[in-house]
Amino acid sequence: MADFTSQTIRKAGDWSDALTHCVLSYEDRFLRRKVLTVASGETLLVDLAHTTSLDHGDAFEVSDGQMIEVIAADEPLLEITGNLVQLAWHIGNRHTPCQIEPTRLLIQNDPVIGHMLEHLGATVTPVTAPFTPEGGAYGHGRTHAHAHGATAHAPHDHGAHTHDHSHDH
Numbered sequence: 001m002a003d004f005t006s007q008t009i010r011k012a013g014d015w016s017d018a019l020t021h022c023v024l025s026y027e028d029r030f031l032r033r034k035v036l037t038v039a040s041g042e043t044l045l046v047d048l049a050h051t052t053s054l055d056h057g058d059a060f061e062v063s064d065g066q067m068i069e070v071i072a073a074d075e076p077l078l079e080i081t082g083n084l085v086q087l088a089w090h091i092g093n094r095h096t097p098c099q100i101e102p103t104r105l106l107i108q109n110d111p112v113i114g115h116m117l118e119h120l121g122a123t124v125t126p127v128t129a130p131f132t133p134e135g136g137a138y139g140h141g142r143t144h145a146h147a148h149g150a151t152a153h154a155p156h157d158h159g160a161h162t163h164d165h166s167h168d169h
Helices: 084-093 111-119
Strands: 004-010 018-024 030-037 043-053 059-062 067-072 074-081 105-108 123-130
Touching: 004 067, 018 030, 018 059, 043 059, 074 084, 074 111, 084 105, 084 111, 111 123
Parallel strands: 004 043, 018 067
Antiparallel strands: 004 059, 030 043, 059 067, 074 105, 074 123
């Protein structure tokens, strides 16, 4: 049995005074039901209603009302420098999560994307750092986990008929 149980996430800035914390990678911060080990060595059973994307600084609210803070783990990344506007466009065009900073872009360590960016004039440097990429469009976290109204890529109605537009790369 877990030492703590949480069914509630509190967003960064909406809570204070953490009991302890847990360090999670970008992939591990996308969860619904999982047992985690917190810094104090105890276990936390996370049992959320829906799969949720957690950000650095969010917290699990446990059954007694205390908070367990989420800390973004250091992980292998690629630091991208160069013409950031152009490079960010190419990264986004490949639906690759990207952390955007004033002087650099950070992506997960993907040699294929790194090689493509070097051919576009980027300087690509392996680094180890926490990964906190931009959230998806429409304010719903990760781009592969959102729902919204019709777009050019979703089936939609033009009066007489409904059709799909493909989105191939």
